Amino acid sequence: MHDLPCSSPGPGGDAPDCRRRAFLKVLPAITAGAASLAALPAEAASDNAKPHWGMLVDARQCIGCQACTVACIMENVVPEGSFRTVVSTYAVTTGEGAAAVTGTHVLPRLCNHCDNPPCVPVCPVGATFKREDGAVLVDGERCVGCAYCVQACPYDARFINHHTGKADKCTFCSHRVEAGLLPACVETCVGGARVFGDLNDPKSEIRRLMADAQDELKVLKPEQGTRPQVFYIGLDDRLQGKVDGTQTPALSGLTWQPKSHGG
Ligand code: SF4
Ligand code: SF4
Numbered sequence: 079m080h081d082l083p084c085s086s087p088g089p090g091g092d093a094p095d096c097r098r099r100a101f102l103k104v105l106p107a108i109t110a111g112a113a114s115l116a117a118l119p120a121e122a123a124s125d126n127a128k129p130h131w132g133m134l135v136d137a138r139q140c141i142g143c144q145a146c147t148v149a150c151i152m153e154n155v156v157p158e159g160s161f162r163t164v165v166s167t168y169a170v171t172t173g174e175g176a177a178a179v180t181g182t183h184v185l186p187r188l189c190n191h192c193d194n195p196p197c198v199p200v201c202p203v204g205a206t207f208k209r210e211d212g213a214v215l216v217d218g219e220r221c222v223g224c225a226y227c228v229q230a231c232p233y234d235a236r237f238i239n240h241h242t243g244k245a246d247k248c249t250f251c252s253h254r255v256e257a258g259l260l261p262a263c264v265e266t267c268v269g270g271a272r273v274f275g276d277l278n279d280p281k282s283e284i285r286r287l288m289a290d291a292q293d294e295l296k297v298l299k300p301e302q303g304t305r306p307q308v309f310y311i312g313l314d315d316r317l318q319g320k321v322d323g324t325q326t327p328a329l330s331g332l333t334w335q336p337k338s339h340g341g
Pocket of ligand 2: 200201202203204205206216220221222223224225226227228244245
């Protein structure tokens with residue numbers, strides 16, 4: 079059994095070393111002005127008989143309980159210290175001086191199953207690929223563990239599994255989806271913050287919710303041109319670009335910094 083993360087390693091990041099409650103007391107605040115990135119996700123595909131899987135995360139519904147994190151670890155036998163999904167926790171300050179108010183914001187994270195995934199072309203043996211149904215997967219038989227894809231991902235969504243020596247990441251629980259089940263994180267989410275479904279089906283719940291929240295939809299790091307298929311509602315602008323995978327000074331306001339990949 080893995081310890082429940084107190085907060086915020088990236089999906090490919092290292093293990094936490096504190097309990098959440100204690101950690102929240104020392105959260106550094108993000109006080110920089112909002113980096114408003116207005117770019118919206120690519121248009122959802124039109125009606126199409128074949129599914130194109132995606133996820134919608136409603137950050138307003140997430141209570142940061144990490145039930146999804148634990149469910150994923152158990153379902154996918156993720157090695158200790160590594161994560162395929164995790165909920166990062168940030169302190170965000172609004173206003174200045176005496177009027178400043180600091181609140182806690184959460185950012186559920188996983189592989190974005192990008193439609194233009196930079197992890198795919200760098201693989202020298204064709205082990206990383208995007209399937210027709212939208213899932214970006216790793217063929218463990220082919221993977222040689224070179225970690226080029228880990229380096230190429232701007233979202234820190236991959237790691238080298240120290241048990242298998244292969245690249246590892248979220249698969250959208252493809253084994254469950256193929257059996258007609260929901261991904262484990264979706265099934266477990268107590269707040270109903272994660273909605274999984276077919277982006278090609280205009281009648282699907284995910285399409286309906288995305289249409290309802292059209293003006294609020296965000297993806298992480300839209301400027302990277304990766305066309306993520308994980309969409310967010312209720313995400314603070316200041317968190318939209320603040321995910322690991324690109325170490326820049328702008329990240330210094332995060333509550334955590336992974337020290338290594340894959341534990
Ligand atoms: Fe690849 Fe990273 Fe995009 Fe996932 S989030 S498809 S690992 S680039
Ligand atoms: Fe390809 Fe595996 Fe190397 Fe990633 S670690 S680039 S999947 S061979």
